[in-house]
Amino acid sequence: MLERIHLAIVQEVARQGSLTAAADTLCLTQSALSHSVKKLESLLGTAIWRREGRQLIPTQAGEYLLAVANRVLPQLNQAEERLRQYAEGERGTLRIGMECHPCYQWLLKLVAPYLARWPDVDVDVKQKFQFGGIGALFGFEIDLLVTPDPLFKPGLRFEPVFDYEQVLVVPRSHRLAGATHVLPRQLAQEILITYPVAPERLDVFNQFLTPAGIAPRQHRSIETTDILLQMVASGRGVTALPRWLVEEYATRMDITPVRLGRHGLKKQIFLGLRESDDDVDYLQDFVEMARG
Amino acid sequence: MLERIHLAIVQEVARQGSLTAAADTLCLTQSALSHSVKKLESLLGTAIWRREGRQLIPTQAGEYLLAVANRVLPQLNQAEERLRQYAEGERGTLRIGMECHPCYQWLLKLVAPYLARWPDVDVDVKQKFQFGGIGALFGFEIDLLVTPDPLFKPGLRFEPVFDYEQVLVVPRSHRLAGATHVLPRQLAQEILITYPVAPERLDVFNQFLTPAGIAPRQHRSIETTDILLQMVASGRGVTALPRWLVEEYATRMDITPVRLGRHGLKKQIFLGLRESDDDVDYLQDFVEMARG
DNA sequence: ACCATCCATGAGATCGACTCATCTATGCTG
DNA sequence: CAGCATAGATGAGTCGATCTCATGGATGGT
Incomplete structure (x- = not known):
């Protein structure tokens, strides 16, 4: 054996x-x-x-x-x-997987009140998965997946938790700062900085630039939001992030958001979980709180 | 431990x-x-x-x-x-999962030449999965998934293998037999027989009847294709199946296909596999043969 | 009340897994 | 090329985990 x-x-x-x-x-x-x-x-x-x-x-x-x-x-x-x-009377660990880089900030705000409400539940956040976020859910590596790409399949359940708008971020001194919106071709001469994720999985590419057949002058990647935005503020390039996140940083950094396209780039974030966990109260409550 | x-x-x-x-x-x-x-x-x-x-x-x-x-x-x-x-020098078992009822017939035709070409590979077909077909792939219950719903996610690869048209099947004596096509409301008075699958996962519902806000007079379900078509032939109801499958049975049964909607209901079948199996030759060859 | 059948438990047997000591093979170095 | 450090292999012997056997107590059906 x-x-x-x-x-x-x-x-x-x-x-x-x-x-x-x-x-x-x-x-x-x-x-x-x-x-x-x-x-x-x-x-x-x-x-x-x-x-x-x-x-x-x-x-x-x-x-x-x-x-x-x-x-x-x-x-x-x-x-x-x-x-x-179980043995020690703890409730367990809520293992959250993230497939959405900037959502980390949103998650942090949610976790504090959650921990207060569930003193016996620990929270663990993972960002790397052997078989992707969905695979991690199916493989019981995580219990909850934060993702912009839901998958309505038997075995899994996805709940929308919030809507947001993906916007371009430019330094306040930038020629595009203050514009009502930006069109793809206006980015052709820009240096675009993003999180280190394949371009086809970045909204600014697959829903904005690529359909228009435009590529930025240069594409660079940076891990952390803070450094990324400092790079933008210092005029080294532009990036694309959720509007709420940009507005938060805009109070202390020299950056400003610009709408992507005439009608804006609208996104939705989902929480995915296994149907077999439907009766796990502390898990369901997290979804409740996230929605509320 | x-x-x-x-x-x-x-x-x-x-x-x-x-x-x-x-x-x-x-x-x-x-x-x-x-x-x-x-x-x-x-x-x-x-x-x-x-x-x-x-x-x-x-x-x-x-x-x-x-x-x-x-x-x-x-x-x-x-x-x-x-x-x-491995020890006995056999190549292994190709475990195929099916999420597409009528594809069974198509699969059977493919398996015979495949077995001849790979004498050391066994084939096993499964149709029930604890966490759905995708879950079975991620959970290593199966190696290959036959499905009409691809999922382009990291960790998995989906290859289209054939196109087909989903058609309505009626007895030759039926009032709709010989019509160039049928509209949703024309089914409002019919008894619709399908495989025992949730209606929202049946194309005839989610891509034809439901968008038009129409429901059939009655909805029944039958497991096997043969019995299902015999029921149709004997005037007990109508069903929806791939055209190629209907044409095969039409030679020996009193049934005939009718196009669903003005432009027909076009479908595609995919083979899904794990990216980590990309170097398994007998698996890749199955995909090749299926495509060819 | 009795019996069949369940799980629990203690004592002793058994078998597998581990350690110790030792051997051989390999590859580096002066 | 000799010498050494270090790798894995192997045999003998010990030790302990796990099994069986025998038995006891509890439960539920007849």
């Missing part, structure tokens, strides 16, 4: 590159590991690694086993953590 | 309802099970079942553990099966 320890061994050997090193972190002797591996290989009837000199090269089976380990072990760890929480 | 055997115990007890019965199928004595359970509960620090007389009622932790078991154990079983196939 394929046991948890086997997966842990495969994962750790992949991480460390050698049995000896892996033995250390697994709190076993090198000998024990060697025995275990030998037994597992004879059990499976196939080698897991090719021994090339003192290197261990995963075979096809080894690669596959590693993929299984990386997928299954986190589920078991999470299960143990949750059971520990 | 939460081990595989623990999950198996929880799952089996849930299935059988008693420790004694579960012990039997797990090839253990009742005593061993009792000991294991006791130890696990003390390890977790929480009870898994409430003992009510001679009944075992799962606690909240027990319910959760069962959900984990039902999710994780199939992944481990599948992994073992696949490793066994």
Whole structure:
């Protein structure tokens, strides 16, 4: 039988590159590991690694086993953590996934009152997912997904939580500052700074520039909102963000929003959750609070 | 540590309802099970079942553990099966999920030449999924999803494999037989027979009747294509199916297709697969063959 | 009241997994 | 090329987790 320890061994050997090193972190002797591996290989009837000199090269089976380990072990760890929480009377951890960079600010405002209301619930926010946000929901890596792209499919439920307008952000001294709106071609000579996300997933591209066949003069990316806006304020480029976020920063930074297109770029943010969690009260309440 | 055997115990007890019965199928004595359970509960620090007389009622932790078991154990079983196939030099099993009832016929025609071309690959078809077809892909229950609803998300890839027209099927003696097309209101007095799927997921509803605000006189459902068409042929009602499928049956049944709406109801079928399987040759070849 | 059947428990047996000591192979270095 | 550090492999022996066996107490049906 394929046991948890086997997966842990495969994962750790992949991480460390050698049995000896892996033995250390697994709190076993090198000998024990060697025995275990030998037994597992004879059990499976196939080698897991090719021994090339003192290197261990995963075979096809080894690669596959590693993929299984990386997928299954986190589920078991999470299960143990949750059971520990049940045992200690805690309510659990609300694991929120974000697929919407600027929503982080919005989330922060929501989390404070939520934590006050649910003292026994912890909140954890993740932003990177092996198989995307939807995959993370299905894979029980997260319990709640903040995303602009809902997916109405069996097994999942999406609730709209707020509408906003995506606007161009320019320094107050910029030639476009004060314009009622901006058209795609007016950005052709600009340096556009965005979060480090594929352009086809950025609204300013897929709903504004790309349909018009326009590309900005240059496209750069920056991780954090603060730095990004400081770059804009200092005239290094322009960016696109939710209007509410820009208005917040505009009080202390030299930036101003401009409508994208004649009618503005209207967006909606959704919260996605598993239907099987419909009866988890502290989860539903988060959705309530987010909507309210 | 939460081990595989623990999950198996929880799952089996849930299935059988008693420790004694579960012990039997797990090839253990009742005593061993009792000991294991006791130890696990003390390890977790929480009870898994409430003992009510001679009944075992799962606690909240027990319910959760069962959900984990039902999710994780199939992944481990599948992994073992696949490793066994690696060991024996077989290529593996192509597990296909279907979210499109009539596509079954199309699939059958494709599978025969595929099996001939890949003698070491088995094909398995599933039609029921715990979390829907997409969930099954993400959860590694299936490797390939046949669906009319693609989902372009990171982690998954969807390939269109064929276009078809959804048509109304009526008996040749029907008043609509021979009409160039049919309008929604002309179905208001008909009995509509479909596969047993929620109306909002049926094209004839969500793309034809519902937008026009029309409902059929009655809506019934039947599992199998053959029986369904025999019902139609005998004048018990009408249905909606792909044109190619109807034309096949029309040679030996008293039925005829009619276009839905002035311009017909055009559909497309997609094959969905995980991006992480991009290098699995026998999987990619299936997509190739399906497209060709 | 009695019996069948459930789960719990203690004692003892058993088998698997771990450690220790040691061996061999590899690759680096002077 | 010799010497050394370090990798994995292996055999023997120990230890402990987990199993079985035997039995007890509780429950529910007849």
